[in-house]
Amino acid sequence: MDRVYNFSAGPAVMPVTVLQKIQKELLSYQDSGMSVMELSHRSSLFQSILNDAESLLRELMDIPSNYEVLFLQGGASLQFTMLPMNLGKAKVAYVNTGSWSQKAIEEAEKINGLTVEVIASSKENQFSKNPVVPLVDETFDYVHITTNNTIEGTAFLDVPTSGDVPLVADMSSNILSSSYKVSDFGLIYAGAQKNIGPSGLTVVIVRKDLIGLKENLPVMLDYKVQADNGSMYNTPPTFAIYAAKLMFEWLQELGGVAEIEKLNRKKAAMLYETIEASKLYRSPVDKGSRSLTNIPFVTGDAEMDKLFIKQAENKGMINLKGHRSVGGMRASLYNAFPLEGVEELINFMKEFEAKVKGD
Numbered sequence: 001m002d003r004v005y006n007f008s009a010g011p012a013v014m015p016v017t018v019l020q021k022i023q024k025e026l027l028s029y030q031d032s033g034m035s036v037m038e039l040s041h042r043s044s045l046f047q048s049i050l051n052d053a054e055s056l057l058r059e060l061m062d063i064p065s066n067y068e069v070l071f072l073q074g075g076a077s078l079q080f081t082m083l084p085m086n087l088g089k090a091k092v093a094y095v096n097t098g099s100w101s102q103k104a105i106e107e108a109e110k111i112n113g114l115t116v117e118v119i120a121s122s123k124e125n126q127f128s129k130n131p132v133v134p135l136v137d138e139t140f141d142y143v144h145i146t147t148n149n150t151i152e153g154t155a156f157l158d159v160p161t162s163g164d165v166p167l168v169a170d171m172s173s174n175i176l177s178s179s180y181k182v183s184d185f186g187l188i189y190a191g192a193q194k195n196i197g198p199s200g201l202t203v204v205i206v207r208k209d210l211i212g213l214k215e216n217l218p219v220m221l222d223y224k225v226q227a228d229n230g231s232m233y234n235t236p237p238t239f240a241i242y243a244a245k246l247m248f249e250w251l252q253e254l255g256g257v258a259e260i261e262k263l264n265r266k267k268a269a270m271l272y273e274t275i276e277a278s279k280l281y282r283s284p285v286d287k288g289s290r291s292l293t294n295i296p297f298v299t300g301d302a303e304m305d306k307l308f309i310k311q312a313e314n315k316g317m318i319n320l321k322g323h324r325s326v327g328g329m330r331a332s333l334y335n336a337f338p339l340e341g342v343e344e345l346i347n348f349m350k351e352f353e354a355k356v357k358g359d
């Protein structure tokens with residue numbers, strides 16, 4: 001069967017070679033006579049998958065040894081709760097750069113006794129431009145940012161400084177696609193379903209001194225319990241961890257994050273240049289704040305956008321519809337999205353423009 005060009009914001013495209021490997025190993029993993037899905041999470045076969053996944057991620061992101069890597073469930077959305085529950089002692093700071101930051105803020109506000117301050121926001125400009133993030137004093141327990149705003153298409157590619165206050169990042173939609181220095185952060189979290197693999201897995205990278213700050217938390221929501229049990233307090237999402245391990249191997253073979261970032265920059269630049277050069281399409285995002293992974297564009301006419309999306313779909317380019325809250329189109333170009341797919345989109349954009357402009 002032919003594969004489509006899948007521009008989905010997540011769950012997103014995975015490399016064919018990874019899917020083929022999964023297919024090949026599906027019935028009998030390493031001659032065990034069992035699928036990975038059937039392996040006990042306490043078996044040595046699964047334990048080595050988990051160990052490999054962790055060490056590959058450590059290598060790819062150059063994670064220092066004073067950080068724990070946790071493989072959890074509940075999505076990035078559960079981290080909106082776990083984070084303030086574990087790290088929020090009195091007062092926490094949030095930067096509001098879009099729908100997902102807003103959700104993180106709302107969940108932190110539900111934690112009893114915690115004061116949540118929004119220290120910077122781009123709401124006034126419809127989340128089209130990164131706000132300036134002020135330094136906060138040490139009475140704050142952390143500063144939370146969203147490094148990439150999946151829906152609005154903005155990103156902090158250079159992270160704001162937070163002084164001695166730990167910087168925390170929701171990196172769901174650009175983890176492993178741009179180089180970040182882990183030691184700039186106290187904690188990083190990401191849902192897996194964009195650059196890491198299938199949904200069902202959430203990765204948390206947390207500095208060890210930030211674990212165990214609060215006592216008597218519900219066990220499943222306590223970073224300390226998860227860390228002390230090697231992410232296996234209960235049954236972990238074994239298949240998703242296995243697929244993530246294969247994705248990490250794939251990325252490492254490509255040369256790691258620095259190499260894929262070059263390719264991601266090239267893919268994004270090609271698309272932004274096409275948008276800039278056109279008289280039909282427009283980017284709603286400020287030039288200095290543009291994401292490499294989620295690229296929204298509009299014609300300014302909702303009917304025209306619909307027609308564009310429909311015709312693109314007929315050509316095997318799917319999931320180009322912008323998020324329902326912003327409309328227009330959005331091309332998500334995660335690590336596994338091929339350069340040829342971007343070329344195909346650009347050709348179609350030019351063809352469509354020529355047709356509607358009657359050139």
Ligand SMILES: Cc1ncc(COP(=O)(O)O)c(C=O)c1O
Pocket residue numbers: 009010074075076077078100146148149150151170171172173191192
């Ligand atoms: C930046 C960001 N944060 C959080 C989420 C929520 O993730 P999950 O569905 O894993 O809870 C998403 C999902 O797309 C996202 O893009």
